[in-house]
Amino acid sequence: MNLLQQVKSLVAKDLSLEWRSKYAINSILLYVVSTVFVCYQAFKSVDIFVWNALFWIILLFASINAISRSFTQESPFRQLYYYSLASPKSIILSKIIYNTLLMVFLSAIAYLTYSIIFKNPVGDALFYFLAVLLGSVSFATVFTMISGISSKTNNNSTIMAILSFPVVIPLLIVLIKLSHNSLIGADRSGSYSDILVLLAINVITVTVSLLLFPYLWRD
Amino acid sequence: MRKNWWKLLGATFICISIIAGFIGPVPKLPILHETIRNVYFHVPMWFAMITLYAISVFYSVKYLNQGNPKFDIIAVEAVNTGILFCFLGLLTGMQWANITWGEPWPNDPKLNGSAIATLMYLAYLVLRNALEEEQKRAKISAVYNIFAFPIMIVLLYILPKLTDSLHPGSGGNSTFSDLDMDNYMRPVFYTAVAGWILIGIWICTLRYRVRLIENTRNRDVNNH
Amino acid sequence: MKLFKLNMNKTLLIIALTWLTNFAAFAQSGDVEMATGLRSSGKIWVVVLVVLTLFIGLFIYMFTLDRKIKKLEKDK
Numbered sequence: 236m237n238l239l240q241q242v243k244s245l246v247a248k249d250l251s252l253e254w255r256s257k258y259a260i261n262s263i264l265l266y267v268v269s270t271v272f273v274c275y276q277a278f279k280s281v282d283i284f285v286w287n288a289l290f291w292i293i294l295l296f297a298s299i300n301a302i303s304r305s306f307t308q309e310s311p312f313r314q315l316y317y318y319s320l321a322s323p324k325s326i327i328l329s330k331i332i333y334n335t336l337l338m339v340f341l342s343a344i345a346y347l348t349y350s351i352i353f354k355n356p357v358g359d360a361l362f363y364f365l366a367v368l369l370g371s372v373s374f375a376t377v378f379t380m381i382s383g384i385s386s387k388t389n390n391n392s393t394i395m396a397i398l399s400f401p402v403v404i405p406l407l408i409v410l411i412k413l414s415h416n417s418l419i420g421a422d423r424s425g426s427y428s429d430i431l432v433l434l435a436i437n438v439i440t441v442t443v444s445l446l447l448f449p450y451l452w453r454d
Numbered sequence: 455m456r457k458n459w460w461k462l463l464g465a466t467f468i469c470i471s472i473i474a475g476f477i478g479p480v481p482k483l484p485i486l487h488e489t490i491r492n493v494y495f496h497v498p499m500w501f502a503m504i505t506l507y508a509i510s511v512f513y514s515v516k517y518l519n520q521g522n523p524k525f526d527i528i529a530v531e532a533v534n535t536g537i538l539f540c541f542l543g544l545l546t547g548m549q550w551a552n553i554t555w556g557e558p559w560p561n562d563p564k565l566n567g568s569a570i571a572t573l574m575y576l577a578y579l580v581l582r583n584a585l586e587e588e589q590k591r592a593k594i595s596a597v598y599n600i601f602a603f604p605i606m607i608v609l610l611y612i613l614p615k616l617t618d619s620l621h622p623g624s625g626g627n628s629t630f631s632d633l634d635m636d637n638y639m640r641p642v643f644y645t646a647v648a649g650w651i652l653i654g655i656w657i658c659t660l661r662y663r664v665r666l667i668e669n670t671r672n673r674d675v676n677n678h
Numbered sequence: 679m680k681l682f683k684l685n686m687n688k689t690l691l692i693i694a695l696t697w698l699t700n701f702a703a704f705a706q707s708g709d710v711e712m713a714t715g716l717r718s719s720g721k722i723w724v725v726v727l728v729v730l731t732l733f734i735g736l737f738i739y740m741f742t743l744d745r746k747i748k749k750l751e752k753d754k
Contacts, residue, residue: 380601387594388584398581401574402602405567405609432612439604447597450518461744465737469730476726477717488713656740663747 238328241321245329250336259337263301267293267345275352283356283418290349291411294342294370295403301341302334302378303395306386318452327448331379331441338371358420366414369433373406376437380444383451409433464652471495471646479638485554492550494642498650499543500568504610505651506536506658507575511603514596524666526592529599530582531661533575535654540572563614564621571606578602 253259270293278285306314317326346367350357357363378399385395413429475494483490510532517525547565548558559565581598585591614621713722 384581384594384598384601387590388581390584394581394584397577398598401570401577402605404570404573405605405613408563408566408613432608436605436608439608440601443601443604447518447600450593451597458741458744461741465734468733468737472729472733473726476722476729480712482712656744660740660743660747663751667747667750 238322238325241325242329242332245317245321245325246333246336249329249333253337259301259304260341263297263341264344266300267297267341268348270296271345271349271352280354283415286353286356287411287415287418290346291370291407291414293349294345294367295374295407297341297345298338298371298374298378299395299399301337302375303382303385303392305330305334305379305382307382307391323449323452324445326452327379327383327444330383331376331444334375334379335372338375339368342367342371357418359417359423362417362423362426363414365430366410366417369413369430370406370410373410373433373437373440374403376440376444377403377406380440380448383444383448387451406433406436409436460652461656464649464656467645467649468653471498471642471649474642475646478642481639489550489554490639492546493639494646496543496546496550497643498647499539499546501647502650502654503536503539503543506532506539506654507603507606509655509658510536511600514599517592517596518600523588523592526596527665527669528658528662529596530579531665532658533578533599534661535658537572537575537579538657539650539654540568540575544568544572562621564610567609567613571610574602574606 274289274293278289281289346364381399381402382395385391385398388394409429409432413426413433416426416429417423471494475491480488480490510529513525513529513532516522517529544565551560551565552558578595578599582591582595585594
């Protein structure tokens with residue numbers, strides 16, 4: 236099997252596992268809806284700065300919760316079996332693709348519920364949605380590798396938070412700036428450099444993950 | 455002494471930068487006044503820090519390729535020394551900012567970026583503490599070190615250039631070369647940077663050698 | 679002994695800090711006023727000398743540390 240086929244079948248395996256149990260989707264959905272509702276009860280109405288910050292915080296924690304399990308949800312024996320079948324590159328690539336799909340789906344739903352429960356003040360809706368998409372893709376690429384690293388330690392979830400926050404803050408800074416620009420309906424051409432930086436970070440993280448993951452699982 | 459010439463060179467460079475930095479002429483600037491001389495002492499901290507982190511990443515890559523545990527010790531001691539320089543840079547920067555910008559921690563992307571970079575390397579040390587087994591610890595922390603380094607570069611060099619900053623050379627501010635019109639500051643500044651980088655590497659090698667001695671001693675104790 | 683050392687370090691730090699803030703406050707007063715008085719009277723050299731002594735002392739200390747470690751390495 237070549238790399239592309241392996242990746243395809245691994246992603247299909249992850250998707251069907253998820254489809255059978257619907258564990259991740261349901262738990263994260265519940266998480267998103269309840270936090271949005273709690274925030275709504277606490278704030279009632281907010282200005283756009285708080286609106287934007289709250290949305291990204293909710294999305295950040297939802298994505299950490301969703302992705303931190305990506306290397307621990309299956310038993311070590313089954314993982315050993317996958318490793319003997321597929322190359323490490325295809326495993327990490329398939330995880331990144333699967334997490335990206337999951338995050339895009341989740342963030343779309345989060346954005347919908349958030350803007351239904353809170354009043355949606357977005358000036359440039361299409362561009363804001365683009366920012367959300369970019370954000371979820373970058374969260375997925377960064378967190379997949381970090382969850383791979385933290386799955387090797389014993390207290391997985393704490394290490395996951397400690398390792399991922401410093402890495403994800405630069406992403407969040409750019410994302411909040413980009414989404415704020417689209418929120419106030421600013422000229423789109425002013426945000427192209429931000430989008431470029433985000434895409435560059437994504438390309439870098441995916442290539443570095445591809446290079447490093449073979450060292451990570453071989454132990 | 456033949457092998458130690460570079461340590462002496464670093465020490466001399468710093469002494470030269472101190473003399474020239476206090477006595478030499480500087481451009482007269484409205485807010486900065488004499489504090490412009492801090493360029494010779496505050497900024498080299500960051501150069502030393504980045505160099506040490508780069509050394510650490512270099513040895514992490516080498517460790518992953520060759521598996522020699524000595525490379526892992528070099529990587530972690532370079533990070534430890536880099537964190538020292540990072541804190542020195544943050545402290546001196548805060549003192550300088552308090553006088554010239556009116557507050558020790560203005561909301562500036564370079565400041566926040568370096569604080570987050572510190573967090574990244576503290577997380578690296580936490581990760582090392584969380585792993586018991588030596589070989590596993592070395593390998594996994596090397597992976598994290600290499601993974602975090604490009605993101606730190608983005609954080610420290612690319613993001614400040616895009617946003618408004620109080621530091622020179624970013625967000626449409628005048629750059630260092632605009633400030634230094636008579637080109638007197640430049641040689642002194644580069645001397646200071648080279649000196650501090652050499653001293654940083656020296657401290658790192660000291661720590662590395664102490665660590666090696668400790669390791670062999672521990673092994674002896676365990677064997678007997 | 680250890681306690682004493684710690685205190686000594688602290689006092690040194692405090693002295694250094696007060697000196698720093700004094701110097702900075704001095705530099706700030708007036709518009710584009712540089713420390714010309716200090717320089718023309720030649721007293722800036724005192725400051726340079728003090729800082730140089732500090733750093734040279736530090737470097738000598740590091741060299742002795744270096745030698746001590748070398749001795750330990752040879753013991754092995």
